[in-house]
Structure formats: C-alpha cells, structure tokens
Amino acid sequence: KAGVTQTPRYLIKTRGQQVTLSCSPISGHRSVSWYQQTPGQGLQFLFEYFSETQRNKGNFPGRFSGRQFSNSRSEMNVSTLELGDSALYLCASSTNKGLYPSGANVLTFGAGSRLTVL
Amino acid sequence: GQQVMQIPQYQHVQEGEDFTTYCNSSTTLSNIQWYKQRPGGHPVFLIQLVKSGEVKKQKRLTFQFGEAKKNSSLHITATQTTDVGTYFCAGPNGGANNLFFGTGTRLTVIP
Numbered sequence: 001k002a003g004v005t006q007t008p009r010y011l012i013k014t015r016g017q018q019v020t021l022s023c024s025p026i027s028g029h030r031s032v033s034w035y036q037q038t039p040g041q042g043l044q045f046l047f048e049y050f051s052e053t054q055r056n057k058g059n060f061p062g063r064f065s066g067r068q069f070s071n072s073r074s075e076m077n078v079s080t081l082e083l084g085d086s087a088l089y090l091c092a093s094s095t096n097k098g099l100y101p102s103g104a105n106v107l108t109f110g111a112g113s114r115l116t117v118l
Numbered sequence: 119g120q121q122v123m124q125i126p127q128y129q130h131v132q133e134g135e136d137f138t139t140y141c142n143s144s145t146t147l148s149n150i151q152w153y154k155q156r157p158g159g160h161p162v163f164l165i166q167l168v169k170s171g172e173v174k175k176q177k178r179l180t181f182q183f184g185e186a187k188k189n190s191s192l193h194i195t196a197t198q199t200t201d202v203g204t205y206f207c208a209g210p211n212g213g214a215n216n217l218f219f220g221t222g223t224r225l226t227v228i229p
Contacts, residue, residue: 043161043219092161108163
C-alpha cells in the first residue's frame with residue numbers, strides 16, 4: 001500500500017511569488033490535512049479536507065488556500081510568499097469520516113515539502 | 119484557544135538512561151495520540167489512548183493517559199540511539215476533525 005506522496009520535496013521561491021504543493025493520500029483515505037512545521041512554532045494546523053470540502057481551517061491568513069479533488073488528492077497554495085512562510089509543509093491523510101469523537105483520526109504523514117523563501 | 123504543552127522541550131540522556139515527556143492540555147481530550155519524528159523525517163504515529171487512566175506499552179515505551187484526560191506521558195526505558203527524535207502528543211481540536219499537536223520534546227541520546 002503506497003504511503004502519502006507529496007510533491008515537490010524541495011523548492012525555493014522568492015518573496016511575492018506563489019507556490020502550489022501537491023499531496024496524494026493513501027488509497028481509500030478521504031481526509032487530507034495540511035500542517036506547517038517551523039522550528040519556532042512547531043506543527044501548526046492549516047486546513048483539513050474531506051470529500052472535496054474544507055471542514056476545518058487553522059489560524060492562517062487568506063494567502064494560504066487549498067482544495068481537494070474527487071480522487072482525494074489535495075493541493076495547497078500560498079500566494080504572495082513572505083520570508084516567514086519558509087517551512088516544512090506536511091500533508092497527512094486519514095480514514096476519518098467525521099464521527100467525532102471517533103478516536104479514529106490517526107494521521108499518516110507524507111515526507112513533506114520543504115519550502116524556502118528568499 | 120486550545121493549548122497542548124509538552125515538557126521538557128529538550129532532553130539529552132546517556133544511552134541506557136530512562137526518558138519521560140509530559141503532555142498537558144488546557145482542555146479535556148476525548149483521546150490522545152503520540153507521534154515520533156526522526157531528524158529530517160516526518161511524524162509517525164505511535165499510539166492512541168482513549169480511556170481515562172489508560173496505560174499502554176510498546177516494548178520499552180510506556181504511554182499513560184491521565185484520569186482527568188487532560189494529560190499524558192511517554193516513558194522510554196533504557197534509551198537507545200534509535201530513540202532519537204522529537205516526540206509529539208496530539209489531541210482532537212475540540213469538535214473539529216483535525217488534530218492539535220503539542221509543542222514536542224526533542225530527545226537526544228548520547229552513545
């Protein structure tokens with residue numbers, strides 16, 4: 001069973017540019033979550049998608065957006081990049097069907113996309 | 119808002135010593151999960167605790183969920199160099215379907 005695949009693994013952008021990151025979840029997983037990881041802030045939740053719908057959103061500016069496709073693949077986009085957006089962006093999938101508190105939302109993470117903004 | 123603090127932030131131990139990290143939530147958790155992230159890697163799920171006072175073991179690792187379901191601990195007996203990494207606890211973010219991660223404890227094991 002293939003794991004969570006994230007592309008690209010590394011990328012360098014300059015301030016003001018935009019970036020799109022892709023995530024292919026484990027087959028059969030319909031929930032995809034995105035996290036930003038930085039040394040100073042730890043793992044910060046960005047958003048979660050289920051069946052092409054954004055169910056939850058973290059406390060990030062509107063420059064951060066995402067979407068999910070019918071095959072559960074997800075993309076996130078960051079526009080007008082700032083230096084502080086340099087981070088490891090992690091995607092995670094789960095089978096969580098939204099049955100809170102199910103205790104079933106175990107996350108399987110991808111290797112991440114490391115973004116450097118110059 | 120919800121906060122999950124872990125202590126200590128960093129821990130250096132000699133190989134063979136024990137290690138414990140503590141996780142404290144500002145709110146009651148329906149369940150708690152633990153993840154390990156090796157240096158340069160990504161978080162990997164270790165275990166989930168659901169019941170009040172629950173204790174689970176995985177070889178040298180012992181996980182505990184507090185009676186009030188607001189705190190948890192991970193204890194490693196006789197650490198090995200393979201235990202190096204950052205350990206995160208995580209709980210459901212209120213009624214939302216996402217996990218809120220703790221601040222993490224970075225473990226260094228000195229051979």
